[in-house]
Amino acid sequence: MKPSKSTLLWMYETMETSRRFEEIIAKIYFEGKTPAFNMTNGPIPGEMHLSNGQEPVAVGVCAHLAKGDVVTATHRSHHQAIAKGVDLNRMAAEIFGKETGLSGGRGGHMHLFDANVNFGCSGIIAQGMGPACGAALSRKLRNQAGVAVSFIGEGAANQGAFHESLNLAALWKLPVVFVIEDNGWGVSVSKESSTSVERNSVRAAGYGMPGHFVEDNDPIAIYEAAGETIARAREGKGPSLIEIETYRLAGHFMGDAEGYRPEGEKDALFAKDPIPQMSKLLLDEGHADEAAIAELQATAQRRVDEAIAFARESEYAPEEEALTSVFA
Amino acid sequence: MSEDLNTDRHLTIARSMAEAIEQQMESDPNVFVMGEDIAALGGVYGNTRGLLEKFGPERIRNTPISETAFIGATVGAAQDGMRPIVELMFVDFIGVCFDAIYNNGAKNNYFSGGQINVPMVLMTAVGGGYSDAGQHSQCLYSTFAHMPGMKVVSPSNAYDAKGLMNAAIRDDNPVIYMFHKGLQGMGWLGTEPGATVATPEDSYTIEIGKAKVVREGTDVTIVGLAMGVHDALKAADKLATTGVSAEVVDLRSLVPLDRETVIESVAKTGRLIVVDEDYNSYGVSGEIIATVTEHDISKLKASPRRVTYPDIPIPFSRHFEQFCMPNADKIVDAYQSMVKGAAVSV
Numbered sequence A: 001m002k003p004s005k006s007t008l009l010w011m012y013e014t015m016e017t018s019r020r021f022e023e024i025i026a027k028i029y030f031e032g033k034t035p036a037f038n039m040t041n042g043p044i045p046g047e048m049h050l051s052n053g054q055e056p057v058a059v060g061v062c063a064h065l066a067k068g069d070v071v072t073a074t075h076r077s078h079h080q081a082i083a084k085g086v087d088l089n090r091m092a093a094e095i096f097g098k099e100t101g102l103s104g105g106r107g108g109h110m111h112l113f114d115a116n117v118n119f120g121c122s123g124i125i126a127q128g129m130g131p132a133c134g135a136a137l138s139r140k141l142r143n144q145a146g147v148a149v150s151f152i153g154e155g156a157a158n159q160g161a162f163h164e165s166l167n168l169a170a171l172w173k174l175p176v177v178f179v180i181e182d183n184g185w186g187v188s189v190s191k192e193s194s195t196s197v198e199r200n201s202v203r204a205a206g207y208g209m210p211g212h213f214v215e216d217n218d219p220i221a222i223y224e225a226a227g228e229t230i231a232r233a234r235e236g237k238g239p240s241l242i243e244i245e246t247y248r249l250a251g252h253f254m255g256d257a258e259g260y261r262p263e264g265e266k267d268a269l270f271a272k273d274p275i276p277q278m279s280k281l282l283l284d285e286g287h288a289d290e291a292a293i294a295e296l297q298a299t300a301q302r303r304v305d306e307a308i309a310f311a312r313e314s315e316y317a318p319e320e321e322a323l324t325s326v327f328a
Numbered sequence B: 001m002s003e004d005l006n007t008d009r010h011l012t013i014a015r016s017m018a019e020a021i022e023q024q025m026e027s028d029p030n031v032f033v034m035g036e037d038i039a040a041l042g043g044v045y046g047n048t049r050g051l052l053e054k055f056g057p058e059r060i061r062n063t064p065i066s067e068t069a070f071i072g073a074t075v076g077a078a079q080d081g082m083r084p085i086v087e088l089m090f091v092d093f094i095g096v097c098f099d100a101i102y103n104n105g106a107k108n109n110y111f112s113g114g115q116i117n118v119p120m121v122l123m124t125a126v127g128g129g130y131s132d133a134g135q136h137s138q139c140l141y142s143t144f145a146h147m148p149g150m151k152v153v154s155p156s157n158a159y160d161a162k163g164l165m166n167a168a169i170r171d172d173n174p175v176i177y178m179f180h181k182g183l184q185g186m187g188w189l190g191t192e193p194g195a196t197v198a199t200p201e202d203s204y205t206i207e208i209g210k211a212k213v214v215r216e217g218t219d220v221t222i223v224g225l226a227m228g229v230h231d232a233l234k235a236a237d238k239l240a241t242t243g244v245s246a247e248v249v250d251l252r253s254l255v256p257l258d259r260e261t262v263i264e265s266v267a268k269t270g271r272l273i274v275v276d277e278d279y280n281s282y283g284v285s286g287e288i289i290a291t292v293t294e295h296d297i298s299k300l301k302a303s304p305r306r307v308t309y310p311d312i313p314i315p316f317s318r319h320f321e322q323f324c325m326p327n328a329d330k331i332v333d334a335y336q337s338m339v340k341g342a343a344v345s346v
Ligand SMILES: Cc1ncc(C[n+]2csc(CCOP(=O)(O)OP(=O)(O)O)c2C)c(N)n1
Pocket: A075, A076, A123, A124, A125, A152, A153, A154, A155, A156, A157, A183, A185, A186, A187, A248, A252, B036, B065, B067, B089, B093, B096
């Protein structure tokens, strides 16, 4: 099913929000880290994994999800969080480690949790997959509506948890969809040199579930594949696997010299940047004119600016607060 | 720490680890390395840098993100007569693959009645302090030290790092080699300059299971390992300005544990502080204190203290994390409260 006009506009605005959010985060990340790069320093310390380039996956999938549906995400989750409707102000504050953050600064960028929209992350590869099965099981056992979506990278398809989760989900016919964001790289290791099959979607057959492959980061095709598989899950017909060819425009984390990329790869990827492609599509197909596009961009920018200002202005919690929240 | 060395070649721990591995690989074709990003990238922490160029991709093997399989494969290759080295990128990831280590690698020598040896090295990065939060900052020293059948080492400087790596590779048992990210010499993580020390080029070993007194003193013994040693040395400097003479013991190995060196030192000073970046409870600090008190409690002039990580997941926010980390000031405070006889709150 093709996305409606309003869905298309939402997809574009959300992609813009995610991109603009990360552009500002990337800039702030380097504050205090120049001339010598030391990730300990600056207003946003620690590792930083950007998702720019991968926005189509997040919006194509999350366009089909309601607040009550569950998403488990990874170390690279800004785009997914934004598309799932995580509170952007509190998300920004969390990335800064502030008291007003989603978790009061305990989790940071790699551990974003927003219970209001059933969103959570794990920094351990493939460890969102079991919990996604569990959320789906919970809905099924209690006869409650809702599906779970587990986002992973293609590197995660070589983890034990991937294979065990696919089997479990198919065996129990769980309402869960596994989404592989295949950006071709696991840190410095290419997919070709780490994966025994050319396409991870074929692995679905080994577990008795449908496997879909979406080429070339195409937001519309992603929307369609996600729509079909999520509807199937909602109808009680069981899980699916979707493999999406997408592109990581940045390094694995900020500070990554990316010496492992073949020459010219980055330029080729930037030439396929999905954001201008999406705005072109809206224009070409008559869903929006230049003014409408500019307005969507301005709305995205306003939200981002507001979130960053909120984060900057927020305070750090008193340090003894670190010791709280270990137990319920 | 380097005064006994006839070299002014200062290496980082990363380079000294790579050099030890290189020399072992040159002399023994059974030594090879596996792990994530260890080949062209040279390891996220630089400790396999240059090895791919020298030994090629058969012996310097990038792996998929499949720790269960490739650490299991390390156990199997070791049992089959090779001396594999495997890198677990962060110790925190042990959760996905622990079985290969603690139920198989660590037990097969025993279960086979000594027929089968498991001469492998698992090298893994530990430690926090750079806001990477609790899935990427733990030490987990005692998790490994607790389970029988594995030797466990953690160097505080490049000289020890090289000698311990050589010993680990030559050892006929599984050795867990825990290197602290903050000592590695990678500037992007922040680094403790005291870990970069004179390191001879010729191959040498440091016996696993031998602690070292790295600073002599008479009033208090401060025991630590890895980053804890540097915190202890800084605390000793501060204490010295107030006329207190602190002795610092670098454990270097946790299994076997050099209990004698600790006992001897405390017999001299009568006071004990243990520094440990691992969680407070059920850990190295408790083991060291129990060792001393079980042996002869009458040697103690004051109840021992520990400066450790609280029993909470490691938070992201910098000021939360720094509030929780051991440091020199906390060690000095521990000494002062100890001599005052203040009760330790539980
Ligand atoms: C179990 C486990 N092993 C290793 C890592 C270290 N690590 C973090 S991200 C990453 C690469 C992941 O690649 P992929 O799944 O393709 O996701 P991407 O980073 O490309 O989004 C690795 C190896 C980890 N976090 N967890």
